[in-house]
Structures are given as C-alpha cells and as structure tokens.
Amino acid sequence: MKKYYPSIRALHLYFGLLISPLVLIFCISVLVLNHTDYINNRYPIQNLPVTKTHIDKIPYDTSDLQTAKNIIKKLGVKGEIDFIFQNDSQISFPVLLPGFTTSIKIDKQTNDVLITRKEEGAFRATNFLHKMPGPHNAKLRGNSFFMQNWKLLADGVVYLLLFLSASGIFLWYFLKVERKLGWVSILVGIILFTGLLFFLLT
Amino acid sequence: MLLKKITYTNRRLHIHIGLLLVLFIWLFSISGLLLNHGDWKFASFWEQRKQTKTITSIHIPSGLDSTQIIKNILLQLNISGEVNNVKMNADSVDFSVSYPGHVNNIHTDYKKSICVQNQLSYNIWGKLRTLHTFNGANKNNASTAPNWLLTRVWRxxxxxxxxxxxxxxxxxxxxxxxxxxxxxxxxxxxxxxxxxxxxxxxxxxx
Known part of the structure; x- marks a missing residue:
C-alpha cells in the first residue's frame, strides 16, 4: 500500500487546492444561512430602480419555459428562470443569478413590461449557489448555461471532497508520529457524530 | 524558528481537525448529493413516508399566552422538537413540531378539548436530507431564532x-x-x- 503514498499525496494536494475556493463558497454560505438576520442587518438587499418597457409582441412558444426564454432574450436579461406564473392577464417570473434577482412582469393586453432588480451581494450569492440546483422545481432547473455548469461543479466538488477525506485518512495512517493522536481525533469525531445524531433522530 | 513552529502546528491541526470532521463531511456530502439528485430512485423518501393520525383529549388552562399554550400542549403530548408555522385562532391553534425525518402537524381545538396530530415519518434517506437543512431558519421571519435546544446545538x-x-x-x-x-x-x-x-x-x- 505504501507504494501508492506519493501519488495519493500528490492527488490529495492538487485536488485540495483545486476545490478549496469552492469549498469556501459552501462553508461561508452555511454561516450565511445560519445567521441570515445578521447578514440582513449588515448587508441589506438593494432594490434597484424599476424599469418600465414595452415589447412589440409576446414571443409565445411550445412551453412556458421556452416563452420565458424568448422574453429574456428579447429584453437582454441573463440568468436562471424560476417559477413561471401565467394567467389571462399577465406572465411573470424571476430570473436568478448568484446574488442578483430580476423579476419580469408582462401585461398580456398591452405588452407592457415591468422589470424589478435586486442586488443581493456576494454573501447571498454563496447562499444561492449552496442551494442550487437543490430539490425544488426540478423540471425547470438547469435552464441557463451557468446553472448547467454549476450543477456539474457542485457534484464534482462533493465527489472530490469524499476523495480528499478518504485519501486524508490513508495519508495519516502512514504518518507514525501522528497515529496515536489521530485515533483520538477519530474517536472524538465518532462520539460527537453518533451522540448528536442519536439525540436528534430519536 | 517561529515560522517553523507555526507551519508544523498548522500541519498537525490540518490532520487532526480533518480526522475529527470526517464523519460530518461524509454526512453533509452524501446528503448534499441526495438533495441535488431527487431523481435517484434508490433514495426516494416521500413515497415511502409513514403517516399516522392521532386524536388525543387535551385540557388547555385559561389565561395563557400563545407561547405558554404551545408549551403546555407539547408537555401534555410528551413531544419535543422545533416548533414552527404557528397559527393562533380564537378557539384553536395550529402548529408543526419537527426534528430530522419527522414532522408532526398539530391542530388543537380548545372548545372540543381535542388535539389532532398528523405525523409524517421519513426513511433513512429522508432523515439524511432533513439533517442537511435542519437549522431552525424561518423563511418568513429571519430574525426568529431556533426554539428547540437540539436545533441550536445542531446549528x-x-x-x-x-x-x-x-x-x-x-x-x-x-x-x-x-x-x-x-x-x-x-x-x-x-x-x-x-x-x-x-x-x-x-x-x-x-
């Protein structure tokens, strides 16, 4: 097994360096998600001026999503289309980017468009990325280029994190000087983990 | 000399904090994958949920405020968890009590002195998913802190x-x-x- 040590060490190091900035996104967002109140007070969301415009014709298509895609293309808005609401008088939907939300509302009778924008900042951007693609709105999710890429990247980070933790154990095992204390660390981890889960789940 | 000592301590801490956190890293990694892949059939939980309905007679003493009423109900039912979605009416109260993998929607009618519990229990995959997101955050009111001790500990x-x-x-x-x-x-x-x-x-x- 020891013959694999140099190559595992190199992979642990390179993959670790590669994903560490992305791991930071997930970690910072945990703090943001758990302390939303603090973030809201310190870094409030900025509502940008409302824009009113007009389109000559609503570019209807085969599905609501395709219609919404045509609309944002016409308006020059970029992002991930979220829940689309449509009735006899209007079409409305938000368009999401990490830390920035654009809401579009179109009057079907007059073709008047109301665009509202919210600048949510870098902390909420990490929050958004952590939750994406997520379990909700699965049929719609991944309708933008950036979200398709983020989906792959988020999975990749998790798989590499699993590799890093397994390879980390492998590397530690061959460090004789750290072996004893390492067992103590693992044991403390097991006690904390099982203890917390026992009380939470029963 | 000091720099050498710092880098040596940094390396040791990297190893031992990593070993300490390894089970938590696996838990949040796997549950994160489950949340992003709701289409994984082997990990479906909603279809396998267990639902039970229980009706219990209950007595609500008069002169209590909303928090005291909920505490009193929980005490009488002998249940605990994170309380949310509270809706107070003149003659009834609705709220839910949850912990990872378990949701209990409670309706209490003061006049009839009955309490209806609709309980949902998830399988292991559902428990893993809810552990990932169980932080007591209230989407409608960010200033609300978790109200269950274990939610605070988990957070x-x-x-x-x-x-x-x-x-x-x-x-x-x-x-x-x-x-x-x-x-x-x-x-x-x-x-x-x-x-x-x-x-x-x-x-x-x-």
Missing part, C-alpha cells in the same frame, strides 16, 4: 463544521506553499479553483 455544530472546513482549506494553502517547488502544478490548480469561484460569486452578476 452550532454546522457552524463549527463550516469553520473547520475553512481552516482545512486555508491550512492546505500554507502547507502547499512550503513545498510549492516540488508541486508546481499547485499554482495552476489553485488559480483554476479561485477563478471559478470568483466567476460564480462575483463576475456572473456584474
């Missing part, structure tokens, strides 16, 4: 794990920097990682 643990992982990331940079000449591709790996993170967090919305 504190989540913060600790996140800080631990931040440390593991930063300490790895320090460790690599010391041996950067032997691992020159580290510059490339680091640059690609940072540019990707900056693109998603900052550049996309600018």
């Amino acid at each position: 504190f643990s989540m913060d600790g794990i996140a800080i631990g992982l931040i440390f593991l990331s930063v300490s790895s940079w320090i460790m690599w920097y010391k041996i950067r000449q032997d691992y020159a591709w580290g510059y490339f790996a680091h640059l690609v990682g940072f540019l990707t993170a900056i693109y998603f967090v900052i550049l996309l919305r600018s």
Whole structure:
C-alpha cells in the first residue's frame, strides 16, 4: 500500500487546492444561512430602480419555459428562470443569478413590461449557489448555461471532497508520529457524530 | 524558528481537525448529493413516508399566552422538537413540531378539548436530507431564532463544521506553499479553483 503514498499525496494536494475556493463558497454560505438576520442587518438587499418597457409582441412558444426564454432574450436579461406564473392577464417570473434577482412582469393586453432588480451581494450569492440546483422545481432547473455548469461543479466538488477525506485518512495512517493522536481525533469525531445524531433522530 | 513552529502546528491541526470532521463531511456530502439528485430512485423518501393520525383529549388552562399554550400542549403530548408555522385562532391553534425525518402537524381545538396530530415519518434517506437543512431558519421571519435546544446545538455544530472546513482549506494553502517547488502544478490548480469561484460569486452578476 505504501507504494501508492506519493501519488495519493500528490492527488490529495492538487485536488485540495483545486476545490478549496469552492469549498469556501459552501462553508461561508452555511454561516450565511445560519445567521441570515445578521447578514440582513449588515448587508441589506438593494432594490434597484424599476424599469418600465414595452415589447412589440409576446414571443409565445411550445412551453412556458421556452416563452420565458424568448422574453429574456428579447429584453437582454441573463440568468436562471424560476417559477413561471401565467394567467389571462399577465406572465411573470424571476430570473436568478448568484446574488442578483430580476423579476419580469408582462401585461398580456398591452405588452407592457415591468422589470424589478435586486442586488443581493456576494454573501447571498454563496447562499444561492449552496442551494442550487437543490430539490425544488426540478423540471425547470438547469435552464441557463451557468446553472448547467454549476450543477456539474457542485457534484464534482462533493465527489472530490469524499476523495480528499478518504485519501486524508490513508495519508495519516502512514504518518507514525501522528497515529496515536489521530485515533483520538477519530474517536472524538465518532462520539460527537453518533451522540448528536442519536439525540436528534430519536 | 517561529515560522517553523507555526507551519508544523498548522500541519498537525490540518490532520487532526480533518480526522475529527470526517464523519460530518461524509454526512453533509452524501446528503448534499441526495438533495441535488431527487431523481435517484434508490433514495426516494416521500413515497415511502409513514403517516399516522392521532386524536388525543387535551385540557388547555385559561389565561395563557400563545407561547405558554404551545408549551403546555407539547408537555401534555410528551413531544419535543422545533416548533414552527404557528397559527393562533380564537378557539384553536395550529402548529408543526419537527426534528430530522419527522414532522408532526398539530391542530388543537380548545372548545372540543381535542388535539389532532398528523405525523409524517421519513426513511433513512429522508432523515439524511432533513439533517442537511435542519437549522431552525424561518423563511418568513429571519430574525426568529431556533426554539428547540437540539436545533441550536445542531446549528452550532454546522457552524463549527463550516469553520473547520475553512481552516482545512486555508491550512492546505500554507502547507502547499512550503513545498510549492516540488508541486508546481499547485499554482495552476489553485488559480483554476479561485477563478471559478470568483466567476460564480462575483463576475456572473456584474
């Protein structure tokens, strides 16, 4: 097994360096998600001026999503289309980017468009990325280029994190000087983990 | 000498904090994958949920405020968990009590002195998913703090794990920097990682 040590060490190091900035996104967002109140007070969301415009014709298509895609293309808005609401008088939907939300509302009778924008900042951007693609709105999710890429990247980070933790154990095992204390660390981890889960789940 | 001591301690902390957190890392990694892949059939939980309905007679003493009423109901039913979705009416109260993998929707009618519990229990996959998101956050009111001790403990643990992982990331940079000449591709790996993170967090919305 020891013959694999140099190559595992190199992979642990390179993959670790590669994903560490992305791991930071997930970690910072945990703090943001758990302390939303603090973030809201310190870094409030900025509502940008409302824009009113007009389109000559609503570019209807085969599905609501395709219609919404045509609309944002016409308006020059970029992002991930979220829940689309449509009735006899209007079409409305938000368009999401990490830390920035654009809401579009179109009057079907007059073709008047109301665009509202919210600048949510870098902390909420990490929050958004952590939750994406997520379990909700699965049929719609991944309708933008950036979200398709983020989906792959988020999975990749998790798989590499699993590799890093397994390879980390492998590397530690061959460090004789750290072996004893390492067992103590693992044991403390097991006690904390099982203890917390026992009380939470029963 | 001091720098040598710092880098040595940094390396040791990287190893032992990593070993301490390994089970938590696996839990949040696997549950994160489950949340992002709701179409994984083997991990379906909603279809396998268990639902039970229980009707219990209950007595609500008069002169209590809303918090005291809920505490009193929980005491009489001998249940605990994170309370949310509270709706107070003149002659009834509705709320839910949850802990990972379990939701109890409670309706209490003061006049009839009955309490109807609709309980939902999830399988192991559902429990894993809810552990990932169980932080007591109220979407409608961000200023509301968790009201169950164990939610607070779990949220504190989540913060600790996140800080631990931040440390593991930063300490790895320090460790690599010391041996950067032997691992020159580290510059490339680091640059690609940072540019990707900056693109998603900052550049996309600018």
